[in-house]
Amino acid sequence: MQQALDRAGDNRPVLEASIKAGPEDDVVYLIRRASQYDLVNLTREQLMENVTYARKVHVELPYLQGRLDDAMWREWVLPYRVLDEDLDLWRKRFHDTLMPLAAGKHTTAEVADALFDWMWGPDDNRRVKFGVSEFRTKSAAQTLEVGEGACREMNLLFVAMLRSVGIPARHCTVGWWYQIDERHFYCEYWDAQEKKWCATDASDRQGRRFSLPKAEVASGRWKPLVAYVHPAYPEERDIYGRNLWEGRESALDQLISRRTMAVQEETPAKNPVYTAYVWNSGSWRPVAVTRKSGDGARFSFADLSSTTRPVLVTACEDGKYQWGFTGIPADGDVVRLRGTGAAGRLAWPLSLEDSFKGGLR
Incomplete structure (x- = not known):
């Protein structure tokens, strides 16, 4: 809380007055979750009206x-x-x-x-x-x-x-x-x-x-x-x-069914960022990003359209990449990451032809 008030700058007295006006727990919760922009722009009137009328329906x-x-x-x-x-x-x-x-x-x-x-x-x-x-x-x-x-x-x-x-x-x-x-x-x-x-x-x-x-x-x-x-x-x-x-x-569970794929790394990384891409109109479009320590991750994709396109998965840690491909993904597929590359260089194939050369099944 102290850090949030410090970041508020000249607006700190306004936030402190709002906390005293209460209900303290609700106001403190909002201030702790506020963005930097909000910390310096929120008014006491806005906070008080919001908390008062939100409480009326709680x-x-x-x-x-x-x-x-x-x-x-x-x-x-x-x-x-x-x-x-x-x-x-x-x-x-x-x-x-x-x-x-x-x-x-x-x-x-x-x-x-x-x-x-x-x-x-x-x-x-x-x-x-x-x-x-x-x-x-x-x-x-x-x-x-x-x-x-x-x-x-x-x-x-x-x-x-x-x-x-x-x-x-x-x-x-x-x-x-x-x-x-x-x-x-x-x-x-x-x-x-x-x-x-x-x-x-x-x-x-x-x-x-x-x-x-x-x-x-x-x-x-x-x-x-x-x-x-x-x-x-x-x-x-x-x-x-x-x-x-x-x-x-993800809100896909509310929309349509899923296809789920697991990721396995040839050289396991400690805490990589995984990104999944689907081939679309001459380029790879990112469709999911996740981070998981240990032996890989799992991705879920929308059923219907995405099951007819190849999928590329990358794992990046400390500027080093691994990647792997599937063809038309089926539920329960395993994507094995084999290729390696360095950030700032060509880290994965950029064309569909290169994708097939890279091991697309």
Whole structure:
């Protein structure tokens, strides 16, 4: 905590005053998880409003089947923003507007449906419509005021709405890399009755209560290689979602089935970073990153598209690489890493022809 306050610089008195105003545990938790940008920019008013109204919904609610577990509440309800959008005051307004919609509902899905329908509004008078995002840091409140947003902003808004009534919610990304180098944002909420995360695409009028991802994949609209959950408390700004996935929680279990592959090293490294790539349109596209000490790692890939392309796996430690290939990956495959190379040089084959020469089965 002391380190966070030291990093706040001139904003330290504001954070210290917020801690004294309390509830201390909640404010301290938020400050400890805050990014450097937030430490120097958060106001006492923002912290106090957020904690006060997040606490109002940390009670027994029929659609949550009681009171949420503290850990779940702190991770997916308490945060003062969803991603790295502009800091502003939003929670009181959302709480006061949306709690009446949740009144009388007995399941999480019923509340989520009511909020979804409210967000979109009737066809002839929509509150928010899908469109171009003119700037990527638009907050949930700003999206509602403007009445337009792209998939990132609309799902960010829906996550904020769900959290304002006490429903755990999180922002997610799916990669569309078999067509173009592009990503799509969606979200998930915790279904207290089903005891699982339920995917929803708030940028799609038909996307509520999302039994949809598998259907989207089957129809060809989604062609995912990766799908991951954005962290509740980002360490730094990443407004375009370009970051890698090391340490990210995969959301593929919520979307489609998997193929799992194990990695074996000819020369075991102590603590390598493993990266898996799939061949796509003349280049290797990274689809998973993991780190594991000892005798290798395991990767999971989306079923469907990725099972028809060769896979390259690398292990990097202290600037030295090992790599290996599979052909069309099958569940339970073992990728054996044999090649070696040095960082800054050609560490693995870059063409598909070279891949076959390198031992692609």
